[in-house]
Amino acid sequence: MKKLRQIAALVRNFGTLRHALSTLAGLYSGDGAFDALGGLTGAETEALCRWAAESGLDVAEIGTLFGMTARELAAALPEGRKVTAIDNFSWNPFGLPPRAHEEFARRILKREIASGRVELRKASALEFLESAGPGVFVFLDGDHRREAVRAEIEAARASGTKFIAGHDWGNPLFGVTEAVRETLGEPDETAGMCWLKRL
Ligand SMILES: C[S@@+](CC[C@H](N)C(=O)[O-])C[C@H]1O[C@@H](n2cnc3c(N)ncnc32)[C@H](O)[C@@H]1O
Numbered sequence: 001m002k003k004l005r006q007i008a009a010l011v012r013n014f015g016t017l018r019h020a021l022s023t024l025a026g027l028y029s030g031d032g033a034f035d036a037l038g039g040l041t042g043a044e045t046e047a048l049c050r051w052a053a054e055s056g057l058d059v060a061e062i063g064t065l066f067g068m069t070a071r072e073l074a075a076a077l078p079e080g081r082k083v084t085a086i087d088n089f090s091w092n093p094f095g096l097p098p099r100a101h102e103e104f105a106r107r108i109l110k111r112e113i114a115s116g117r118v119e120l121r122k123a124s125a126l127e128f129l130e131s132a133g134p135g136v137f138v139f140l141d142g143d144h145r146r147e148a149v150r151a152e153i154e155a156a157r158a159s160g161t162k163f164i165a166g167h168d169w170g171n172p173l174f175g176v177t178e179a180v181r182e183t184l185g186e187p188d189e190t191a192g193m194c195w196l197k198r199l
Contacts (some may be wrong), residue, residue, distance in 0.1 A: 013095070039068050040141075040167060040194065047191030048139065048165060049076035055137040055163045059083045062125045062152065063142030065092060066101075067109040067118070067179040073139075083118045085109065086128045087142070125152045134160030141167040146175025153183040153187045162199050169195035 007131050015036050040048065048069070052059045064085035074083045087105065089098040096104065102122060112118035121128065125142045129152060132138070138156040140149065149166070156164045167191055168176040180187060180195060187195035 008042055038065055038091075041192055043161050044167070044192040044194045045069060045072050047187050047189070049073055051163070051165060051189070051196050052137050052139070053077055055166070057135055057137040057161075057163065059079070059139060060128065060132060060136045061085050061139045061141065062128065063087060063140070064105060064120065064140075067105045067120070068080075069122075069139075069141075070109060070118050074112045077117075082116060083112075084128075084136070085118055085120045086123050086125065087089065088124045089122060126155055129155035129159060132156070132159040132161070134162070136161055137163040137165070139165045139167075144168050144171075144174035144176055146179045149176050149179035150183055153179060157183075157199065164199065165194065165196040167193055167195075 049072055049082060052073055058081050059073050059077065061070050061083060064087045067085060070083050070085040077083065078109065087102075089101045089105075092101045102120075106113065109118050111119055113120060125140070125148075131140070132155075136159065138159070138161050140152050140156070142152070143149065153164060164184065166176060166180070168174045168191075169180065169187065170177055171193055176195075180197070184197045184199075188198050189196045
């Protein structure tokens with residue numbers, strides 16, 4: 001009976017499984033762990049942390065996944081500045097259900113959350129950005145579809161921020177490059193697939 005229930009769960013979650021398998025295939029074919037897992041490379045993280053630290057602002061990371069970049073950002077900011085890590089837990093490379101995904105991210109960020117350096121918020125990008133103020137360096141790495149990124153950039157711009165950055169510049173799989181060019185023009189700086197525009 002238990003086996004039958006497990007098989008039914010596998011069938012019900014076929015899309016998620018397919019995604020998890022393709023992540024594993026990426027890892028085994030040597031695409032690089034961070035590529036396959038949807039994170040940033042070391043050089044991208046370094047550039048992003050530098051841009052964020054130089055901005056003098058708190059940081060909002062839209063799409064935090066498991067919090068790996070949020071931790072690095074928090075460590076790069078001087079005392080008194082914090083990272084708000086926003087995620088709607090709609091996607092992860094392992095196909096974890098949203099509750100497990102959130103629990104995992106909270107566990108990884110446990111120390112930073114306890115010290116107040118990171119606040120992890122379950123929200124959609126637009127929910128957050130539409131109520132954000134100007135004092136935030138915005139890093140976009142959530143939904144990568146052109147229309148979604150355009151809407152996020154517009155909402156970030158309306159918040160009054162002077163810094164909008166993101167990931168997946170030049171990635172042919174996503175609509176980020178078009179969205180950035182259509183709304184902001186060319187970025188002021190890029191590092192790998194990270195981009196930055198100063199407003
Ligand atoms: C590529 S991963 C982010 C990787 C992360 N920035 C890092 O460097 O480790 C994308 C994340 O964005 C989240 N996401 C997708 N669409 C979103 C949206 N509209 N609002 C908030 N989060 C979103 C997904 O749940 C996923 O965790």
